[in-house]
Amino acid sequence: MILVTGATGHVGRPLVDELLAAGQKVRALSRDPASADLPAEVEVAATADLPLDGVTSVFLVTAAFPGGAAEPIARMREAGVRRIVALSSYSVLDEDPKNMIGVKHRELERQIVDAGVEWTFPRPAGGFAATALEWAEQIRTDGLARSPFRDAQTAPVHERDIAAVAARALLTDDLVGETPLFSGPESLSYGDRARIIGEVTGEPVRFVELTHDEARLEWLHAGIPPHAVEARLRMFAKLVGRPHELSPVAPFLGRPGLTFAQWVSDHANAFRKVTS
Known part of the structure; x- marks a missing residue:
C-alpha cells in the first residue's frame, strides 16, 4: 500500500x-x-x-x-x-x-x-507552472496578469513531471538515496508566461507590472504568509534579466519535460473568460 x-x-x-x-x-x-x-x-x-x-x-x-x-x-x-x-x-x-x-x-x-x-x-527547480493559477481570476475577468518583475526568468515545471519522478521513486529502487533536481524545459520571463497563456487560450493577456509594495499587499491579501512573500520578492529580484539554468528531467523520466504551453493547454479552462 x-x-x-x-x-x-x-x-x-x-x-x-x-x-x-x-x-x-x-x-x-x-x-x-x-x-x-x-x-x-x-x-x-x-x-x-x-x-x-x-x-x-x-x-x-x-x-x-x-x-x-x-x-x-x-x-x-x-x-x-x-x-x-x-x-x-x-x-x-x-x-x-x-x-x-x-x-x-x-x-x-x-x-x-x-x-x-x-x-x-525530488527537488524541482525553476518554480511550479501552477503558480500561474494565481492570475486565473484576473485573466478571466479583465484579461490582465498582475505581477512584479516582468523580466524575471524561471523554468516552470509541470506538476505531471514532478508526479512522474515521484512515482518512479516509489515504484522502483532507481532513486533511493537520491535528490533528483530538475527544472522545466525552457527559461521564460513572467511576461512570456502571460503571452503564452493568451496564445494557447486564444484570448490575449496584458501583463501589468506591479511595484514591490503593490505585490506585497496583493500577496498578503491572498493569504500568502509574510515570510513567503518576502522570500518571493528577494528571489524574483535575483532572476531579472537572467536566463534560468535548465536541469532536464529526461535522465529521470526518459523523455523531455512538459512545456509551459502544454501546462496551459491542460488548464486552459481556468483562464478562459466567463461568458453569460
Whole structure:
C-alpha cells in the first residue's frame, strides 16, 4: 500500500493516477475526504487520522502538515514504513537563513534521513507552472496578469513531471538515496508566461507590472504568509534579466519535460473568460 499525502493537490492528484496506472493500491489523504473526488478504487482517509496500517511507502508533502512533519514522520517510522519520497525544493541549496523555503525543506530532509528509512527527495527547480493559477481570476475577468518583475526568468515545471519522478521513486529502487533536481524545459520571463497563456487560450493577456509594495499587499491579501512573500520578492529580484539554468528531467523520466504551453493547454479552462 502506498500512502499519498496532499492527494488532491497539484502534485498529489496526478501522482495518484500514475500509481493506479501501475496497478498499485493507494491510500489518499485529504483534509476533507468527502470532497476529495478521487477514483473509486482509491482508499480515501482524513489527513488528521494518518492511518498507516499496511503502508509500505509514503509520498510526503509538507503542506499536508502545517504543524510540522516531525511527528508524522515518527509515526511512519514506528508503523514500519520502509520508504518516504518527500517533495523538497532546490532552495535547499541556498544557505541564506532568510530563505525560509530552503530552511523548511532542509529540516524536512534531515528529519527523514534521521528516521532511518529509505528516502528520495525530488527537488524541482525553476518554480511550479501552477503558480500561474494565481492570475486565473484576473485573466478571466479583465484579461490582465498582475505581477512584479516582468523580466524575471524561471523554468516552470509541470506538476505531471514532478508526479512522474515521484512515482518512479516509489515504484522502483532507481532513486533511493537520491535528490533528483530538475527544472522545466525552457527559461521564460513572467511576461512570456502571460503571452503564452493568451496564445494557447486564444484570448490575449496584458501583463501589468506591479511595484514591490503593490505585490506585497496583493500577496498578503491572498493569504500568502509574510515570510513567503518576502522570500518571493528577494528571489524574483535575483532572476531579472537572467536566463534560468535548465536541469532536464529526461535522465529521470526518459523523455523531455512538459512545456509551459502544454501546462496551459491542460488548464486552459481556468483562464478562459466567463461568458453569460
